[in-house]
Amino acid sequence: MHLPQPRGPSSTAVVEHLRQPSPGSDAQLRTVGLERSPGITNDEDRLLALWVLQGLNYHGYSGVDPEIEWDLAVVQARTQLEAELEEELLAAFTPVVEELLPEARRDLTGTLFSLPDRVAASAPSMSAWARSSMTAEQWREMLVLRSASQLKEADPHTFAVPRIPGRAKVALMEIQFDEYGSGDPSALHSELFAQAMTAVGLDHSYGGYADTWPAPVLLSNVTLGWFAGRSRWAPAVVGHLTMVEMTSSLPSKFYVAGARRLGLPEEAWRYFDEHVEADAAHEQVAVRDVCGALVADDPDTLPTLLVGAVAGLHVEGLVAELVMGAWEQGRSALRIPLHPWVAA
Amino acid sequence: MRGDRVPVATPLPTELLRLTECEDGPVLVRGARVVVDAQGVTHPVTRPVVALCRCGASQRLPWCDGVHKRLGKRETSTG
Numbered sequence: 001m002h003l004p005q006p007r008g009p010s011s012t013a014v015v016e017h018l019r020q021p022s023p024g025s026d027a028q029l030r031t032v033g034l035e036r037s038p039g040i041t042n043d044e045d046r047l048l049a050l051w052v053l054q055g056l057n058y059h060g061y062s063g064v065d066p067e068i069e070w071d072l073a074v075v076q077a078r079t080q081l082e083a084e085l086e087e088e089l090l091a092a093f094t095p096v097v098e099e100l101l102p103e104a105r106r107d108l109t110g111t112l113f114s115l116p117d118r119v120a121a122s123a124p125s126m127s128a129w130a131r132s133s134m135t136a137e138q139w140r141e142m143l144v145l146r147s148a149s150q151l152k153e154a155d156p157h158t159f160a161v162p163r164i165p166g167r168a169k170v171a172l173m174e175i176q177f178d179e180y181g182s183g184d185p186s187a188l189h190s191e192l193f194a195q196a197m198t199a200v201g202l203d204h205s206y207g208g209y210a211d212t213w214p215a216p217v218l219l220s221n222v223t224l225g226w227f228a229g230r231s232r233w234a235p236a237v238v239g240h241l242t243m244v245e246m247t248s249s250l251p252s253k254f255y256v257a258g259a260r261r262l263g264l265p266e267e268a269w270r271y272f273d274e275h276v277e278a279d280a281a282h283e284q285v286a287v288r289d290v291c292g293a294l295v296a297d298d299p300d301t302l303p304t305l306l307v308g309a310v311a312g313l314h315v316e317g318l319v320a321e322l323v324m325g326a327w328e329q330g331r332s333a334l335r336i337p338l339h340p341w342v343a344a
Numbered sequence: 345m346r347g348d349r350v351p352v353a354t355p356l357p358t359e360l361l362r363l364t365e366c367e368d369g370p371v372l373v374r375g376a377r378v379v380v381d382a383q384g385v386t387h388p389v390t391r392p393v394v395a396l397c398r399c400g401a402s403q404r405l406p407w408c409d410g411v412h413k414r415l416g417k418r419e420t421s422t423g
Binding site: 109113174177178187249250253276278279280281284285288 | 391413
């Protein structure tokens with residue numbers, strides 16, 4: 001993908017740094033030059049800077065030397081931005097996790113299944129809106145917003161595989177194998193999502209709409225990217241995945257209903273249809289086999305696992321609040337509205 | 345003679361079924377290639393693990409669609 005348009009001084013510094021030819025070819029250590037600053041979770045400039053840096057682990061950028069992934073200045077800038085993110089998110093979620101710990105130690109399964117009804121529970125439901133009221137243009141916006149995570153679906157969570165012990169690793173691979181199509185390339189979930197985008201006239205190349213993503217979409221993406229980038233946070237990746245699976249099955253059914261109400265072709269909703277059955281199974285495996293085994297084998301992983309679960313629900317709630325706030329007023333939820341869709 | 349080659353072993357239609365009952369939820373099935381529902385209809389299994397409905401409220405029978413979590417609760421959803 002192309003480097004996105006900067007949104008302020010921090011993302012400008014990062015993008016300019018990545019555009020330099022031949023990183024590390026000279027002995028001079030360059031710096032990205034970011035000043036430490038509070039409030040990253042609401043700062044789209046800094047969120048974009050971090051998103052661009054994390055993207056070097058996944059897709060990279062055209063015209064950018066892949067070697068720059070381990071450039072010292074890149075690592076330093078990412079470390080600093082993630083430290084800011086960690087500080088803010090832990091300040092917000094540590095009290096929630098502390099409160100959950102006693103009951104989670106008693107009944108992990110029950111606690112995890114109850115979380116979606118307890119964390120960010122007041123956030124509006126995009127899927128209920130999809131079922132009842134969503135317009136075709138809003139459907140396209142929803143895909144653009146979700147493309148940040150869904151076009152690389154499962155990839156960040158896979159970073160946890162080498163970092164968790166035997167039983168949990170096996171169970172996580174059972175889920176991931178299905179996410180990656182159960183041996184059938186045409187069933188790859190990210191591929192089904194790409195087809196859904198194509199079906200409504202959207203570009204399915206990763207990051208093609210990065211300039212349109214509002215801050216909460218970037219926050220959701222870099223939060224998982226921060227967990228996925230560090231061994232220490234592997235239990236948080238597992239907690240995050242568990243909440244993704246747990247909040248997918250029923251909403252996916254609503255999305256299918258909405259797409260059918262709008263008369264969209266099957267390619268447009270097959271991705272969601274696949275997730276109704278897949279994630280009803282995955283949520284059970286995630287809670288009982290992945291989380292259950294991980295915590296049973298190492299009880300010290302529980303607080304970290306809960307941070308991942310709570311943070312995941314919280315940031316997705318912020319996305320839903322922003323999006324529904326815009327749609328209910330008839331505004332676009334994107335920073336830059338899409339060109340109207342002219343169906344062939 | 346290339347065309348005369350035969351495999352060194354014969355795969356058999358053995359079923360190494362593993363069933364896991366989830367409390368207040370579905371039964372997880374591993375190792376099945378098909379499931380046959382109450383009407384005798386055969387459904388192919390395409391995943392490493394599938395969840396079979398036990399509450400009867402699923403709209404995707406015989407598969408679980410997660411709706412058991414909403415039974416006896418107010419209709420809410422995330423996502």
